[in-house]
Amino acid sequence: MASKSPKRSYKFDPWLDPKNRPYIRIENVSKEFDGTMAVNNLSLSIYQGEFFSILGGSGCGKTTLLRMLAGFETPTSGKIYIDDIDMTTTPPYERPVNMMFQSYALFPHMSVGQNVAFGLKQEKLPKAEIKERVEGVLDLVQMSAFINRMPHQLSGGQRQRVALARSLVKQPKLLLLDEPLASLDKKLKERTQLELVTIQERVGITFIMVSHDQEESMTMSTRIAVMNEGQIKQVGPPHEIYEFPNSRFVADFIGSINMFEGIILEDASDHVIIQSDSMPSELCISHSATIPPGASVTVGVRPEKVKISKMSHGKPDVSYNYTSGIVDDIEYLGDVSIYHVLTANGRRILATLPNLVRLTEQPVTWEDKVYLYWQPENGIVLTV
Amino acid sequence: MILKIFWRLFSFFKRRISSRFFVIALPFTWVLLFFFIPFLLVLKISFSELTVGIPPYLPIMERMGEDVIAFKLNIGNYFYLVWDDLYIRAILNSLGLGALATIACLIIGFPMAYAIARASLKYQTLLLMMVILPFWTSFLIRVYAWIGILSYHGVVNTVLLKLGIIEAPLRLLNTIFSVSIGITYCYLPFMILPIYVSLQKIDPSLLEAAYDLGSRPFRTFWKVTVPLSMPGIISGSLLVFIPSLGEFVIPDLLGGSDTLMIGRVLWNEFFVNRDWPVAGAVAIGMLVFLVFPIVLLQYIQKNVQRDQMGEGGQMNA
Incomplete structure (x- = not known):
């Protein structure tokens, strides 16, 4: 394809560009928990600026994979490279990676502003810059008015925005989202999906999302990896996964057939x-x-x-x-x-x-x- | 007519008194019967005059004639408390020792509670059992055991002598030191359990979130774990501090003649001097002294809780 149109830009499908180096490389990673392989010899390349989804049922190892990218788990074997740096055993507090937790994990004893500022304070930035960046990111997620609220005073959707702001404010190389929309109701979910994509395009950070909801990952992602039993069954853009599944498992998992x-x-x-x-x-x-x-x-x-x-x-x-x-x-x-x-x-x-x-x-x-x-x-x- | 009034009264109570009333009434009755009424009795005695007889005090109410009742309030007992610095020193000593024991319990108890909360669920029950286990032995016997450990020919001195670290046995027993050890040892579980409960309630993903945002483990501990376990730290401290102030058995068994604690002074006034009015005044004075730290700590606890669960809180980025 590349030979047919040499001037083609790969802005929307960087994985097709032969000259492009993957930004995140997961190489032969396995993770064993008490004799069961949660992730089994898995390799995956993700490119800069992608909104990548890992889709699978519960217990397929998708969360373990995400936690290994965040640094909460260390692979039993294999390597993880982020921006060509080996991060396999780097602790979470030294990774240029932030995560948005499924439970949002907002600190209950801190206000919205303090929650968002927490990550920046660790970098020992000047107060004025912290204030400016906190306000900027809260503006991005439309939560500026709630800067002095405590987390328990917020609704589910508002907490989700604060959690997103808190993970975005450090401008990580990679943002991990663990079932970001799972606890929102349907209408809010649909609206938030589009907002997440808009925000991702605006900040230009590579997103990796874990989800069990195929509709959600089809709507938002550039590419989807379908996982089962610790392995990746198929990787591709949503339409490819849907129209050309490579196995009965993928065909059956995505939509009905x-x-x-x-x-x-x-x-x-x-x-x-x-x-x-x-x-x-x-x-x-x-x-x-x-x-x-x-x-x-x-x-x-x-x-x-x-x-x-x-x-x-x-x-x-x-x-x-x-x-x-x-x-x-x-x-x-x-x-x-x-x-x-x-x-x-x-x-x-x-x-x-x-x-x-x-x-x-x-x-x-x-x-x-x-x-x-x-x-x-x-x-x-x-x-x- | 009477029936009608009766019916009105009945329906009034039926409306007003729900079953909730009885639930609350039970503990209130308990407190009234076994705390408030005895308290009033002690208050009365503290204002009466000493006499030789049974009971060893004069009534504060006297009939002077047909329609005259005289109250004789003897506030001399309270003056006595201030005039003789024994009582002030005893209270201050108790406060100091209580504070020392509370801090010691906190320093020893927090890491233990933390370790238990972090242990796998299988071991948590076992470890908690081990914390509670000493309660199955009599309190008195456990305090006596410390005499055996700390005395001149006790375990500690014997071991130190055998190892050649000391040449003559140390005076460990009958000192402030032995009293502090006794109080710390006896009240440690009261510190561990509430802290364990509040640590247990912390969502592990909060710690992960802190790591994820670049906070190293030590900083995470101070910025997330400690603030979130504050309710446990405060109630544990109250549970150790307040009873240790009035502690009588431990200073009596492990303390020397110079160990002045208010509980012991009270005992002496009551049983040795048979001066019930002064003993009453000491008891009331102690209560007043105790009320302050309790109110203060409750105020702090409320503030902590409000910060964590409620209204406002300022941003200080």
Whole structure:
């Protein structure tokens, strides 16, 4: 790609620039707790200015990884470099890294201003500069009016802002966020997501966020690393992770997906034909999989890519990727509805449709006999 | 009509007196019966005049005639307290010793409480048990044990002699030193437990946040751990200081004839001199002396709590 457009700037995707050196390098890091590997031989490169998310379920090792970056845990083996300096065993108080804690960890015996000033006081800066920087960062998070309040007098959202200000004020090379939005309600969360991104762009600090909420990390991140059992399953920008998951785990973890087991019949340069027991038609996918015929694979297709048409309207004009069934359930989510369709062999297939008209006026309803089909470019071949 | 009044009274009480009243009434009744009324009795005795007889004081109320009742308040006992510097010295000695023991308990107790709070949960219960364990032996026996340790032929002197560090046994027992050791030893658990509780309540992520913001462990300890454990330090200090002021058993057993403490003076006035009025005056005087530190410390504690949980607090960046 780089050869096609040599003048291309990599401002928004620095990981694609071959000349760019990673800012944070995690090399073969493992962490063992009493015989269990919380993080298992993990390597990761993060570039300057990224908003990087580590996404995974509870117990996947994402928090341990973050704590190793902060310096609260020391890796059992492996190295961590920040800006090309080996920080593997550097204590937290000597790292150019700050963390925003999930519980916010505001000092209850200090006012908002004192909390934010705490980190600067450790640097023995002149009082006037401390005051100026504290006011500046509180202004950035729109908390200037609360400078003399105590933490217990603040709401959850306000505490979150103070915690952010406190971790930003030292202008770290790297800011770690541990589930920063987990304790906010939905509306506040959505607003804060955008604000966090805006602030990150303005201060230009590299952010690494740990989250179990895929929506949150998809919205905010430049790249996402999906973690499971102490290892990284896939790293990429949100759309890549969503549209081209590299494994059944990632496909299933991010969003929902319909999966069909099958055997490769034909693998050409521009398409793959797969035979599946749970589908009456053969499956066609319009990209090469470079897998020998006869190999068993899984085909995934996202519910919003599945189209639905009433059987009474006749069979859709497709020769691949179709099946039929009965609408068993409709999940009404307001903007979209998820149709649960039971096929003849008992498979449940999900199809998401936007509610262009009100639910009661939708042409397809419960117990309707329907055809389901999708375009060859929307299927994904998963080998692992 | 009477029924109506009765019904009104009943409904009045029914509305006014909730079950909460009874919950509060119980401890109040206790304090009234076993503290306030005895206190009034002592106050009365302190104003009466000494006599030889049973009881060894004259009533302060006398019937002078048909409709005349005379009060004879003898404030001489209180003058006596000020006039004879024995009492003032005893109170000051007690205050000094109490303060010394409190500081000693704090210096020994805080690290112990800290270590217990930092130990793994499995060991915390065990370590706390070990702190409380001495309470299962009689207080008196534990104080006696110190006589065995500190006497001329006691453990400490024997070991020091055998090691050749000293040539003649030291006078350890019957000194201010032995009294301080006794008080510190006996009241140490009262310091450890409240400090442990407040240390235990500190969210570990607060310490991590301090490290993360560049504060080294020593500074973190002073800026985060100590301020957040202040409620425990204050209540521990109160629990050691106040009872050690009136302590009688320890100075009597471990102290010398020159160890002047107010508890002991009180005992002597009451049992040896049989001067109940002066003993009463000493008791009241001591109480007045005690009220000041209690009120002061409670005021400090309130301030600390307000800073941590409540109103205001100024920024001093």
